[in-house]
Each structure stands twice: as structure tokens, then as C-alpha cells.
Amino acid sequence: MTLIISFLLIPLAVMLLIPFSNPKWKSLISLAGIILNAGISGYFAVLTLLGHYFSFTFPGSLITGEIPVRIDALSGWFILIINLVFITGSMYGLFYIKAYATQKNNLTMHNIALIFVHAASIYVTVVQNSLAFLIGWEILAISAFLMIILEHEKTATLKAGINYLIQSHFSLIILMIGFMWIAHKTGSYDFTAIQSYSATVPATASMMLFLIFFIGFAIKAGFVPFHTWLPYAHPVAPAHMSGMMSGVIIKIGIFGMLRMLLIIKTDYYTIGFIILLFSVISGLYGVMLAILQHNLKKLLAYHSIENIGIIGIGIGLGCIGLGSNNQVLTTLGFTGALLHTLNHALFKSLLFYAAGNIYQTTHTLDIEHLGGLIKRMPQTAILFLISAIAISGIPPFNGFVSEFIIYTALYSWLGNANLVSVLSAIFTMAALVLIGGLALLCFTKAFGVVFLGNARRRLPDSCKEVSIGQLIPLYFITLLIVLIGIFPQAFIQFLSRPVNLFTISGLPDNNPFDGGIFDSLQSINFAAMGLVILITFLLVFRRFVLRHRTSANEQTWGCGYSAPTSKQQYTAGSFVRTYSKLFQAFFILGKEEKNIQGIFPVSGKFVTHPYDKIERWLIDKPLKNYKSFMGRFVFLQNGKLQFYILYGIVFILSVIVFPLIYNNLLALFDFFKNL
Amino acid sequence: MLSLILILIAATFFSGIIIRTKSLASGRKGPGIFQPVSDVIRLFRKGVVYSKTTSFIFRIAPTIYFASIIMAMLTIPFGQNKGIISFDGDFIFFAYVLALGKFFSIIGALDTGSSFEGMGASREALYSMFAEPAFFILMGSLALLSGHTSFYQIFAALHLGSQISYALAILATFVLLMIAMIESSRMPIDDPKTHLELTMIHEVMILDNSGFDLGLILTAGYLKFAIYGALIVNLFIGSIPLQYSVPSFFAIQFLLAVSIGLIESFMARFRMSHNPQFIVALTSVSLLIFFAVLLILEKFI
Known part of the structure; x- marks a missing residue:
């Protein structure tokens, strides 16, 4: 119990310490915090893999009810993976982050987010109360977002980060629907309620329940077709974050699926x-x-x-x-x-x-x-x-x-x-x-x-x-x-x-x-x-x-041509050209071409822009339609204060009036039915 | 152990027979059948020339390629005799250890910075990728038919059930032969005797290798042929006693070499762009075997 509370306190202490410390020390403090937390969680994790099982109950609050923390072997396995990747990642990050040493505030934010990502990842693997779980899920999403946008002065980075943030929240909403279903039916936020509930309902209902959670976690894990955030977020994040995100954060989605498989009987x-x-x-x-x-x-x-x-x-x-x-x-x-x-x-x-x-x-x-x-x-x-x-x-x-x-x-x-x-x-x-x-x-x-x-x-x-x-x-x-x-x-x-x-x-x-x-x-x-x-x-x-054999260094064989330039080498594009022609039905390949004409050398170019077909059909097209549909209502947002006051009044009036006439309306409907 | 020795012996004459058959078919006398071996021995005695562009990858790649072929060879059984490495799922190891060799031969080619070799590497990677599903589906069907998952057990138990399995073995021979042709870059996928770098696959990848390294690559090529030949032989000799199976091993290897020589003499290489279709067609032949197995096992109700 003490250990778990200290696990929660360490990130807070680090959060308070980092802003006031010397920029040189910020990453080290956060690494130290991660190592401490990894030690605590790793202790439990190793024991679970040896056959122990831990269960603690925190009183929680009026809203959440009791918060059970249960550490079984599955949590243990994922905790060890998380710790391994985060410790090596933050050690690598110590050096990688040096290039940003002048951006003091940025570093503070980054390092605080780092320890929160670590703590939240472990937190979601052990907490078994849906509200508490969702809070951890949200902390994980937001702190990961803050780490991704380290280079936030670049537009592409911000865009990718926001893309990630929106899709993470989409995942959150879907998980929320699943948990609300359970809470509505059983009145409990404990994961054990899911188990008992799914055992009593028919298989189709429990399967629906599982599929809801599956989609929620699949967005995090990056299953196709819910993967579109991934290829944007990984490239713009700093390298250690990309490694940790790919190594751990998407695996939390896998963990969620496995956890749901354990508790949903279907x-x-x-x-x-x-x-x-x-x-x-x-x-x-x-x-x-x-x-x-x-x-x-x-x-x-x-x-x-x-x-x-x-x-x-x-x-x-x-x-x-x-x-x-x-x-x-x-x-x-x-x-x-x-x-x-x-x-x-x-x-x-x-x-x-x-x-x-x-x-x-x-x-x-x-x-x-x-x-x-x-x-x-x-x-x-x-x-x-x-x-x-x-x-x-x-x-x-x-x-x-x-x-x-x-x-x-x-x-x-x-x-x-x-x-x-x-x-x-x-x-x-x-x-x-x-x-x-x-x-x-x-x-x-x-x-x-x-x-x-x-x-x-x-x-x-x-x-x-x-x-x-x-x-x-x-x-x-x-x-x-x-x-x-x-x-x-x-x-x-x-x-x-x-x-x-x-x-x-x-x-x-x-x-x-x-x-x-x-x-x-x-x-x-x-x-x-x-x-x-x-x-x-x-x-x-x-x-x-070969120790006594003659060994000579010559130019690469060029069919007799002896002045090759490095531009004549095979490029990545040409290496996969046959492949891309064969499989072109599966993706969109934009081309920018400028051929060389005439006898004198002029500049030419050939650039390809691969694009995701699923993204176009699942994200871009619906978004465009949604935007054009919503564009019809743009007249409502006309910037005139009088109108906004009017909207307010209409809203307040409807809020007051509707309950008043609700019973009358019902009576009216009954009257019509009786006719 | 027996299979190892037999494969090594077969490797010494396999390529020689192909070359001899081709010479005879085109009306020439041709070199002796051990000429390829003496070529290799001569290469092993020579010095080496490296391209200035290359790094240590280029120097270690042929050795690792060769080692991967040796490892693959160790998994091959002979009739009732186990291979040196034999376990459940050893054919997965076989395919993947060959992939290790492929990986290194590809990056070895890319290390020279030559566009010809890059082209060959790109084709090699693509074609061998297409050939692999055929191999796995074939082994899957045989595993399903025999109820085992290692080379040795599959081949030993293949013909215990019924005689129909010999018909399957003939289809499987076709698939394995074609995979051998693709893996060793022969006709109809690739023409080893083509004179133009643009039309080569395997030959162009090793343009810059010389001396000892080239010798290793060539030896690995001979071994590869003998390995696939041994696999084909295994399809038939599962329950035959040794005094018949050893001669039939050499007879089948000889026949294979002659037929490859004949194919190469009387067939033109496919157009590069038609190769993928051909290789994918091979997967469908494997699927055919698979469905035949399902029929035999009465899985279609």
C-alpha cells in the first residue's frame, strides 16, 4: 500500500521539482523518477510472474466508489515491458534532448510529461475501476500529446499532435460508452461487475460489449482502419518518444484487449x-x-x-x-x-x-x-x-x-x-x-x-x-x-x-x-x-x-562507364518501383514529374507522394462532407452580438419551457392515440 | 547425416550436368561435368578486388549467405534418416534461414552503390517474396496430410495413407522445382547466361564480387540446387529401403538437372513484368495441392 502511494507521489514530486531546477538537471530528475517508479512497479511485476497476486482497495471518492488495484501476471508482463522501454528510452533521451537545451520551458514541459506518460501507462495496467481507468487513460493521452509536440514551432508537428489528440479522445469516448453500459446495468464501476454482467447476458450482447472495447483499444493500438493517427504522430515526435510510443503506448491498446478478453465472458x-x-x-x-x-x-x-x-x-x-x-x-x-x-x-x-x-x-x-x-x-x-x-x-x-x-x-x-x-x-x-x-x-x-x-x-x-x-x-x-x-x-x-x-x-x-x-x-x-x-x-x-592474398580497391563496375555520380545510384523509389506498380490498387501514389528534354543537361525531378487509401475514404472524405454540411449553418456564426444574445435567450427559454409543457405534450399524444 | 553427404555429392555434378545438357542440346560438346567445381576451386585460390564504395557489409555478405545455405542444408532429411537439425516446424526455420542469406545478398549488392546491382537486388527481393507463400502452403498441405510438422516426419509418413499421395507428390515436385528455379535465379524467371546487365537478376547482384567471395556465392548456388533436388527426392522415397533410395536419389537428381538443362535450352526467359504473375500462379498450384489434401481427408463434407 505504502509502495503504491509512493508510486503516485513520485511523479508529483518530480513535477514540482523540475520547473525550479537547472535545465541540465531536468532530464536527469525525470529519469531518476522513472527509475524509482520502475523499481516499485517492477518489484510487484516480477513477483506476479513468479506466481503471486496482489490486490489492494483504495477508498476512492463518492463518485468513483472503491478503487481496486489488482496486479496479476498479465499486468506484470506489461509493466516489465513498459519499464524496460521507458528506462532505455529516457536514458537515450538524455542525449537526444541536448539539442533543445536552450528551450527551457519546453524542456520542463517535456520532462514532466515524460514521467506522467510512464506513470499513467503503469497505472492503467493495474487499476480496475472504470472511472479511475478512464482518468489514467486521459492523462496518458494528454501527456503523450505534450511529448509529441516538442517541436511545436513546426506546423506539421502541431497538426500531427492534434490529430493524435482527437483520435485518442475518440478512443476515450468509445471506451466510455462501454463502461457506461456496464455502469448503467450494474451500478458498479468495478471491473468485476463487467465479468458478472457479461456472464449473465446472451452471447450477442456480450459480444457487442467486447466489440465496443475492441474498437476503443484498437484505435490506441493502431489496428487498420483505426491507424491513421500513427503515421503522423510517430515521425514528428522526438526519437525517444517515437520509440516509447511504438514500444509501449500502442501496446497499452493490446493490453486493454487482453484484459477485456479476461473479464468479458463471451x-x-x-x-x-x-x-x-x-x-x-x-x-x-x-x-x-x-x-x-x-x-x-x-x-x-x-x-x-x-x-x-x-x-x-x-x-x-x-x-x-x-x-x-x-x-x-x-x-x-x-x-x-x-x-x-x-x-x-x-x-x-x-x-x-x-x-x-x-x-x-x-x-x-x-x-x-x-x-x-x-x-x-x-x-x-x-x-x-x-x-x-x-x-x-x-x-x-x-x-x-x-x-x-x-x-x-x-x-x-x-x-x-x-x-x-x-x-x-x-x-x-x-x-x-x-x-x-x-x-x-x-x-x-x-x-x-x-x-x-x-x-x-x-x-x-x-x-x-x-x-x-x-x-x-x-x-x-x-x-x-x-x-x-x-x-x-x-x-x-x-x-x-x-x-x-x-x-x-x-x-x-x-x-x-x-x-x-x-x-x-x-x-x-x-x-x-x-x-x-x-x-x-x-x-x-x-x-x-585471405591474409596473404592480393586485395585491390577499384571502382564499382559500371558497364565500362568510369565516371558515375552518386545520383546514378538506385534510389528507394526505384528499388520498390516494380512492387508499387504491382500493388497500386492498395494505395494512392501521387507523382511529381519533370522530364529532361533537349540535348543539354537541365534540371529534372521525380517525386512520389504515397498516400493512405483508407485514410482518404475513412477520414478525409467524411470530414469534407461533414465540413460542407456544417458550412450551411455558418450564417448562425455571424459575429453580431445581438444574435448571440438572441441564441442565449432562445436556449434559456427552451430549457425552461420544455419541462413545463412536457406533461401537456404527453397528454396531447395520448389524446391522439385514443383517437 | 546421410542426407548431408548425399547433397554434397549431388552438388558437385548438378550444375555440370545442366551445363552439359545445354551444350549438347545446342550441338556443342561442352565442358566436363565437374568443370563448375574446378572453377570454384580456382576462385578460392585467387585474390580479391573490392569496390571503393563498399563497406564491411560487402565483405561479410557472401560468407553469411553461404552459411545460411549450409544451415538450411542441415535440416533436410533423407527418407527414414533425420536431418542433423530436426524439430517440429523445422521447415519454417529452413525458409527463414534462407531469408537471412537473401537479406545479406541483397544488402551486399546495394553496398556497391551500382544502379545495376540495385536493380537486381530489388527484383530478387520481390520475386523471392512471391515464391514463399507457395512453399508454406505446400508444406502446410503435406503437414495436414501426414499429421506432422517436421521435414523428417512429414516425408516418412507421407505415403503411409494411400497411393493418391504419389499424385500429389508429382504436383509438389512441380512447385518445388519452380521454387528452386526462382531461388537459384534460372529460367524461366532469370537467364544466367544473358549478356546484358539490365536483364539479369542474380548475376547482376554479384557483378562486383570476386575471388574467394565469388567462389562462396557460386558454391552456395550449387548447394541450393542440390537441396531442392533432395527435397523433391524426399517426396517419393519416404518408405523405400536404403539400397534402392540412394541410387534413386542420384537418378532423380540427374533427371532434374537434365530437365532443367532442357528447359533452359528450349525456353525463352519471361518478360520481367510477367514474372510476378507466373510466381503467383505457383501459389495457386500449391492451393490446388491443398484442396486435394482436403479432398483426401474428406474435409469437404
């Missing part, structure tokens, strides 16, 4: 198919658009949508397993989803931090302007390469492990007797393979164009590797990526408690991993180690063989 089988459908679409659509992006961080943002899709596939499979009493499928599905949540948090935050390094040194994120950075920033390049391989799901890194578990789930589902299941399994599998292949195309493009070859535009002379302090958190994340990839069975043990919450038996001491479903992870361990050893051996052998 027809899991149908729900599973619905989640699966959304996830497959998110996965494919996310990566399809990611390939086209020229802005490195926007590309990564679309990849977050793809990975949310992969996590969703795991959740969907788990639900189907629950609905059809298939213990193995349930275990595999939820394990895959939860492990991929951690894995994505790791490699995506690493990718964003690497992108942050690039932005800091080159001041651009447009990959068409970059190139050859591996010679200037070799360490960042290696870190980016490792995370790029990991995110493509390739061994020996962690992405492969979670995707492997999801594949195993799919193949185990394939043995199912039902035709619909078999067909869904095979198409989901094809989609997952395609996602993997497209991710490979995308990341070879990103890595190849940014780091390899020659610079496409002149890089600033100051462009060199960032300081070692800034790289340390990145190396730490890389270490985890490699460890999970090579020793998966050691990490998977931590998941037995969270996954056990979902399994059918649900007994607290049951270990869902018994019975050898993860035996193949042992072999993956050997295979991954074998791969690493083989590569190392071959590289050493190659070095040994």
Missing part, C-alpha cells in the same frame, strides 16, 4: 475470427504502405501497424483456441502474442533510436537524401541492421522466435477438423509469409539506401557517430534481442503465468507449458547457436585464407 470463437480478420488486414496493409514511405520514421510507424497485426494474429488464434477448447492452440496463440509484444517493443524502439541518431547528425529523415552512412556511423548502422533483421523475423534474432510460435499455432490449428478453420489457417499462414517477405523488401530498402552506397546529397561535415553514452541503451536493447533469439526457452518461462490466465483450466498452479509444446524452442536454440558459430567460423576462416 463467444470467444467468433471473437477470435473477428480479431484474426482485423489483424491480417492490419499486418498486410501496414507493411504494404511501409514499403512506399520515404520518411524513415514514417516507414517505421507503418511497420508498427504491421507488427500490431502479427500480435493480433496471435491473440485471435488464442481466442479461437479458447472457444474450441483447444488448450494447445490457446497457449501457443497467447504466448506468441505476448512474446511478440516484448520483441516488437525491443526492436522497434531500437530502430527509432537509430533513426533518431540519423536525424540528429544529418538533420533529415528523407531516405532519398541519405546514403553511405555506414562509413560515418558504423555503430548505428550495425544496431539498425540487427534490429532490421530481427523485425523481418529472421533467425538468429528474437523476431523469429515469436513468429515461429505463431506459425506453430497456425500449423496446430490446421490439424483441426473444421473446414472453415483449415481454410482460415492456410490463408492466415500465407498472409504471415507475405508479411515477412514484404518486411524483408522494406528493410533491405531502408538499410541499403540509408547506410550503404554513396551519399545521395552532400552530408553535413559534422555527420559522425554519436557519443558512446547515447549508444549504451541501444546496445543494451540489442543484447536482449540477441539473447531472446538464441535462448528463447529461458525467456519463455516468464510467460507461463500470464498465459495461464487465459488457458481453459485457469488453475493458478497450472503450467500451460507442460506437455512439451515448446520442445522445439530447445532445437531453435541449438540451430541459432549453430548458425552464429558457423558464421563466425567462416568469417575467421575467410580472414585466415
Whole structure:
């Protein structure tokens, strides 16, 4: 209890301390606060993963009623992910934020928001009172908004931030509707009321309830078609915030879904198919658009949508397993989803931090302007390469492990007797393979164009590797990526408690991993180690063989042309041109073209602007129609004070008069009915 | 272990036979069938030339590509004999470890900063992506049919049920052969003997590699052929005793090499823009196998 109260007091203390401290100390204070809070919450989290369960009840207020704080293994798993990403992110942020050292007020706001984002993320994973939950949700949304708009002097940043704010509130409203439903029917804000209520109503009603929460959380998580805020908010935010947002904040949406699955008793089988459908679409659509992006961080943002899709596939499979009493499928599905949540948090935050390094040194994120950075920033390049391989799901890194578990789930589902299941399994599998292949195309493009070859535009002379302090958190994340990839069975043990919450038996001491479903992870361990050893051996052998050989440096083969310029290199646009022609039905590709004419060299240009088709149909068009409809009433807003007073009077009159004549009106209706 | 040795032996003559078949078909005598091997050995003895644009990625890429092929080779079983690496879902590892090699060969090509090599890399990434669903659906169907999820168990149990599975194996042979052609960049997707950089895929990616590195890449290519050949052989020899299956392994590998040689002699390469359609058609053949499996298992009620 004391620990939890101190958890709440630390952000307040930090908030009071930061404005009065030296600008140099602001980030450090907020980092210290985060580490303290991470220590407190991590203590509970680790214990829950070992089999403990904590439940506290706070008196709350007259409006909210009692506020229960319940920390189970699911909360514990997410708390650990949150802490991991926030500690590394804020350590990275210490260095990243130095560029803004002169903007004193901005820094104050940023650092206060930082600790609030952290505290609110953990808060929503443990509080189980709907009003208190929504307050935490709102604090999370607003403080994240404040962090996104660090560079608020730029219009694009403000626009993206406001876009995020509006969509977050849309999510809030939908969640509110769900909670209001429950509160109306049961009169309680406690989450246990949802459980008892959903167990009593027919399956269609509980399914509606779940779908409401699903949409609310899907906006936060970035499922297609609720993803449109994501590709705007991530690129404009400072790099450490992008990493934390992609690593954690969208995962809070995943957490919400999993929590609702635990407490809403409904027809899991149908729900599973619905989640699966959304996830497959998110996965494919996310990566399809990611390939086209020229802005490195926007590309990564679309990849977050793809990975949310992969996590969703795991959740969907788990639900189907629950609905059809298939213990193995349930275990595999939820394990895959939860492990991929951690894995994505790791490699995506690493990718964003690497992108942050690039932005800091080159001041651009447009990959068409970059190139050859591996010679200037070799360490960042290696870190980016490792995370790029990991995110493509390739061994020996962690992405492969979670995707492997999801594949195993799919193949185990394939043995199912039902035709619909078999067909869904095979198409989901094809989609997952395609996602993997497209991710490979995308990341070879990103890595190849940014780091390899020659610079496409002149890089600033100051462009060199960032300081070692800034790289340390990145190396730490890389270490985890490699460890999970090579020793998966050691990490998977931590998941037995969270996954056990979902399994059918649900007994607290049951270990869902018994019975050898993860035996193949042992072999993956050997295979991954074998791969690493083989590569190392071959590289050493190659070095040994070549030590006395002649080695010459020449120009790249250019078909006999000996004066190539860096502009003749393949660009990101040309690398994916065939792809974009094949898949053009799925997106809008604006082109700006100026061809070279005549015999003398003149300037020419070719620029593409990829645009999201779903955004156009779901956001832009309705908004335009809404605006034009509302435009008809613009005469009401005529700026004349007399009219406004008139509106006021009309309003007050109607408020007074309507209740007075309400009964008469009813009588009138009755009279008409009797006629 | 047995499969490893057999694949290594097959790799020594596979490409030689293709080249020999092509020579004979065009009325030439052609080199001996071990010429590709001696080419590689000569390359291993040579020095290297690097492009000034390249970084260490270009130097390590061929080695990692080669290592990935070796790892993939270790998962291949032979009839009743397990591969060295064998576990439930090992074919997922097989496909993804090959993807590791692909990743490095692509970025190795991009490292040179040459637009030709960029072009080849872009095509390689796109085409291999399209080929993968076919492989996974095929393995999914075989897993469904046999009730197992590792190479060794699938192939061992494939023909226990009924004889119809041999018909499926023939269709599967077509799919695997085509995947092998795509992965090794042969006709009808890519023409290794084309003379123009603009029309190449794989060959253009390795324009700047030389000496030891080029030797590794070529060896990996030979091994890749033998690996897919071994997979195809496995489709048929599941329950046949060793004294027959080993000779039939070499016979089938030989037949495959000859048929690839014949295809390349009498067929023209597809237009680049038609390749994706062809590869997607391959996925539909896989789906056909899948539906046939459903029919056999009486899942269609």
C-alpha cells in the first residue's frame, strides 16, 4: 500500500521539482523518477510472474466508489515491458534532448510529461475501476500529446499532435460508452461487475460489449482502419518518444484487449475470427504502405501497424483456441502474442533510436537524401541492421522466435477438423509469409539506401557517430534481442503465468507449458547457436585464407562507364518501383514529374507522394462532407452580438419551457392515440 | 547425416550436368561435368578486388549467405534418416534461414552503390517474396496430410495413407522445382547466361564480387540446387529401403538437372513484368495441392 502511494507521489514530486531546477538537471530528475517508479512497479511485476497476486482497495471518492488495484501476471508482463522501454528510452533521451537545451520551458514541459506518460501507462495496467481507468487513460493521452509536440514551432508537428489528440479522445469516448453500459446495468464501476454482467447476458450482447472495447483499444493500438493517427504522430515526435510510443503506448491498446478478453465472458470463437480478420488486414496493409514511405520514421510507424497485426494474429488464434477448447492452440496463440509484444517493443524502439541518431547528425529523415552512412556511423548502422533483421523475423534474432510460435499455432490449428478453420489457417499462414517477405523488401530498402552506397546529397561535415553514452541503451536493447533469439526457452518461462490466465483450466498452479509444446524452442536454440558459430567460423576462416592474398580497391563496375555520380545510384523509389506498380490498387501514389528534354543537361525531378487509401475514404472524405454540411449553418456564426444574445435567450427559454409543457405534450399524444 | 553427404555429392555434378545438357542440346560438346567445381576451386585460390564504395557489409555478405545455405542444408532429411537439425516446424526455420542469406545478398549488392546491382537486388527481393507463400502452403498441405510438422516426419509418413499421395507428390515436385528455379535465379524467371546487365537478376547482384567471395556465392548456388533436388527426392522415397533410395536419389537428381538443362535450352526467359504473375500462379498450384489434401481427408463434407 505504502509502495503504491509512493508510486503516485513520485511523479508529483518530480513535477514540482523540475520547473525550479537547472535545465541540465531536468532530464536527469525525470529519469531518476522513472527509475524509482520502475523499481516499485517492477518489484510487484516480477513477483506476479513468479506466481503471486496482489490486490489492494483504495477508498476512492463518492463518485468513483472503491478503487481496486489488482496486479496479476498479465499486468506484470506489461509493466516489465513498459519499464524496460521507458528506462532505455529516457536514458537515450538524455542525449537526444541536448539539442533543445536552450528551450527551457519546453524542456520542463517535456520532462514532466515524460514521467506522467510512464506513470499513467503503469497505472492503467493495474487499476480496475472504470472511472479511475478512464482518468489514467486521459492523462496518458494528454501527456503523450505534450511529448509529441516538442517541436511545436513546426506546423506539421502541431497538426500531427492534434490529430493524435482527437483520435485518442475518440478512443476515450468509445471506451466510455462501454463502461457506461456496464455502469448503467450494474451500478458498479468495478471491473468485476463487467465479468458478472457479461456472464449473465446472451452471447450477442456480450459480444457487442467486447466489440465496443475492441474498437476503443484498437484505435490506441493502431489496428487498420483505426491507424491513421500513427503515421503522423510517430515521425514528428522526438526519437525517444517515437520509440516509447511504438514500444509501449500502442501496446497499452493490446493490453486493454487482453484484459477485456479476461473479464468479458463471451463467444470467444467468433471473437477470435473477428480479431484474426482485423489483424491480417492490419499486418498486410501496414507493411504494404511501409514499403512506399520515404520518411524513415514514417516507414517505421507503418511497420508498427504491421507488427500490431502479427500480435493480433496471435491473440485471435488464442481466442479461437479458447472457444474450441483447444488448450494447445490457446497457449501457443497467447504466448506468441505476448512474446511478440516484448520483441516488437525491443526492436522497434531500437530502430527509432537509430533513426533518431540519423536525424540528429544529418538533420533529415528523407531516405532519398541519405546514403553511405555506414562509413560515418558504423555503430548505428550495425544496431539498425540487427534490429532490421530481427523485425523481418529472421533467425538468429528474437523476431523469429515469436513468429515461429505463431506459425506453430497456425500449423496446430490446421490439424483441426473444421473446414472453415483449415481454410482460415492456410490463408492466415500465407498472409504471415507475405508479411515477412514484404518486411524483408522494406528493410533491405531502408538499410541499403540509408547506410550503404554513396551519399545521395552532400552530408553535413559534422555527420559522425554519436557519443558512446547515447549508444549504451541501444546496445543494451540489442543484447536482449540477441539473447531472446538464441535462448528463447529461458525467456519463455516468464510467460507461463500470464498465459495461464487465459488457458481453459485457469488453475493458478497450472503450467500451460507442460506437455512439451515448446520442445522445439530447445532445437531453435541449438540451430541459432549453430548458425552464429558457423558464421563466425567462416568469417575467421575467410580472414585466415585471405591474409596473404592480393586485395585491390577499384571502382564499382559500371558497364565500362568510369565516371558515375552518386545520383546514378538506385534510389528507394526505384528499388520498390516494380512492387508499387504491382500493388497500386492498395494505395494512392501521387507523382511529381519533370522530364529532361533537349540535348543539354537541365534540371529534372521525380517525386512520389504515397498516400493512405483508407485514410482518404475513412477520414478525409467524411470530414469534407461533414465540413460542407456544417458550412450551411455558418450564417448562425455571424459575429453580431445581438444574435448571440438572441441564441442565449432562445436556449434559456427552451430549457425552461420544455419541462413545463412536457406533461401537456404527453397528454396531447395520448389524446391522439385514443383517437 | 546421410542426407548431408548425399547433397554434397549431388552438388558437385548438378550444375555440370545442366551445363552439359545445354551444350549438347545446342550441338556443342561442352565442358566436363565437374568443370563448375574446378572453377570454384580456382576462385578460392585467387585474390580479391573490392569496390571503393563498399563497406564491411560487402565483405561479410557472401560468407553469411553461404552459411545460411549450409544451415538450411542441415535440416533436410533423407527418407527414414533425420536431418542433423530436426524439430517440429523445422521447415519454417529452413525458409527463414534462407531469408537471412537473401537479406545479406541483397544488402551486399546495394553496398556497391551500382544502379545495376540495385536493380537486381530489388527484383530478387520481390520475386523471392512471391515464391514463399507457395512453399508454406505446400508444406502446410503435406503437414495436414501426414499429421506432422517436421521435414523428417512429414516425408516418412507421407505415403503411409494411400497411393493418391504419389499424385500429389508429382504436383509438389512441380512447385518445388519452380521454387528452386526462382531461388537459384534460372529460367524461366532469370537467364544466367544473358549478356546484358539490365536483364539479369542474380548475376547482376554479384557483378562486383570476386575471388574467394565469388567462389562462396557460386558454391552456395550449387548447394541450393542440390537441396531442392533432395527435397523433391524426399517426396517419393519416404518408405523405400536404403539400397534402392540412394541410387534413386542420384537418378532423380540427374533427371532434374537434365530437365532443367532442357528447359533452359528450349525456353525463352519471361518478360520481367510477367514474372510476378507466373510466381503467383505457383501459389495457386500449391492451393490446388491443398484442396486435394482436403479432398483426401474428406474435409469437404
